[in-house]
Amino acid sequence: MAFNQQQPFYNPKIPFTGSIQGGLQNGKSIILSGRVLPRADRFHVNLQCGSHSASDIALHFNPRYEGGSVYVVHNTCQKGRWGSEERKYESPFALGHPFTLQILVTQDTYKISTNGRHFMDYRHRISYTQVDTISVGGMVELNSVVFQNPPFLPPQPGFPAFPQQPGFPALPPQPGFPAFPPQPGFPAQHAIPPVCGFPPSxxxxxxxxxxxxxxxxxxxxxxxxxxxxxxxxxxxxxxxxxxxxxxxxxxxxxxxxxxxxxxxxxxxxxxxxxxxxxxxxxxxxxxxxxxxxxxxxxxxxxxxxxxxxxxxxxxxxxxxxxxxxxx
CATH class of the missing domain: 2.60.120.200 (Jelly Rolls)
Incomplete structure (x- = not known):
């Protein structure tokens, strides 16, 4: 089991450059939470092969708010030259609003999620094993940069029942909702309807x-x-x-x-x-x-x-x- 989970960066000043301890691995995630400034024209998040300005950039995630057109540019920079841009003409992050950006490393792509929803996949042009630095710049504020290593998957014991907590009523069985098939070592779990008066999360x-x-x-x-x-x-x-x-x-x-x-x-x-x-x-x-x-x-x-x-x-x-x- 890996016990060397990297501690988060909290409230880093922009521009920000931070080391990714141990580099990237298949299954590793980086989660950034912050706020786009109200009058932002653009900002970027880079996954780099080094911390200096001339380092190769494996992933350039670059939301732009310019001239009434809102889109996100994805690209790679090798030996000082930018490759062909991949653009997505939609805005995952509203000006002046908080956001969460998650980048999940897989064998073939970076899976990019914005505010908990899948946004796009970006295929590797530089091996993710060469990436050891994250940098953020532009008109944005950051609350945190959190790193999550690939999960360790030991055999799981049976699902224990949670004791009743003070101030929370016991949840009765929910009629009319289908049961999910049981997982090995776990009893069947039942679907729970959304909280009354609020849409499903x-x-x-x-x-x-x-x-x-x-x-x-x-x-x-x-x-x-x-x-x-x-x-x-x-x-x-x-x-x-x-x-x-x-x-x-x-x-x-x-x-x-x-x-x-x-x-x-x-x-x-x-x-x-x-x-x-x-x-x-x-x-x-x-x-x-x-x-x-x-x-x-x-x-x-x-x-x-x-x-x-x-x-x-x-x-x-x-x-x-x-x-x-x-x-």
Whole structure:
């Protein structure tokens, strides 16, 4: 198992150049979250073979807002010469609005997703194994640059049942919704309808949302969760027991062991707002979790359950809509 997960860059100044520790591998993802400036004409994200200005650029992702025409240029620069442009005439990111850009490395292409939706594939013109640097420039702000290594896939134990959390009613069986076929070692899961009054979350992130953390947690592991708090939200919860409560204006942190809830931690601010987008990054450290909200460190929670590799389920529930979950 790879324990050398690279720590994110938070709130880097633009122009930004950062090293990709260990370079790129098949299955590795880079997730950038930020905001396009209101009067932007263009910005770019480059995956480079070196950190100096004359380095080859394997992927040039370049949204442009010029002369009433909005499009994205993709290209490669080798030995100081640009190749043929690939243009897509649509805007994945609105001026003045926050965004998430995910670049997933595969054997043949970069799979580029914008705000949780697939945008395009860009075939490799330079081997991704030569890439060791990311750079960002132009009229953009960055909240974070997060790296996720290819998943480690050990045999998974049976799916444990989650205990009832304070403040969340038990979810009754949902009649009329088909069951998904069971996975090896897991009982059948049932489809859950969208929260009443709100449309289904994009790209299949239906609340309550549950997923496997392949290989469990370990120091250096990052979990990224992005979405929108519902306007009339009362409470929303993230398994690992990080529980924003809007009706109490507090974020409760806790753990559950031996069928009992432990002592709550309630100190610290409330970094979430009703009706507003959010980004949560949970970073696992040797002795504690760091929780970053919208690029700012919000809370720290010491490990109470120290067998980190056994923590292999992430669950998100409550009054929110999800646009991206990266584990």
């Amino acid at each position: 994009p790209v299949g992130y239906t609340i309550p949302y549950k997923t496997i953390i392949n290989g469990g947690l370990y120091p250096g592991k990052n979990i990224l969760i992005q979405g929108i708090i519902n306007p009339n939200a009362k409470r929303t919860g993230i398994a690992l027991h990080y529980n924003p409560r809007f009706d109490e204006n507090v974020v409760v942190r806790n753990s559950h062991k031996m069928e009992k809830w432990d002592t709550e931690e309630r100190f610290g601010g409330m970094p979430f707002q009703r009706g507003q987008p959010f980004q949560v990054t949970i970073t696992c450290n040797p002795h504690h979790y760091n929780v970053f909200v919208n690029g700012q460190q919000a809370h720290t929670f010491n490990h109470r359950y120290t067998n980190l590799h056994e923590i292999d389920i992430l669950e998100v529930c409550g009054d929110a809509q999800l646009t991206l979950v990266q584990v």
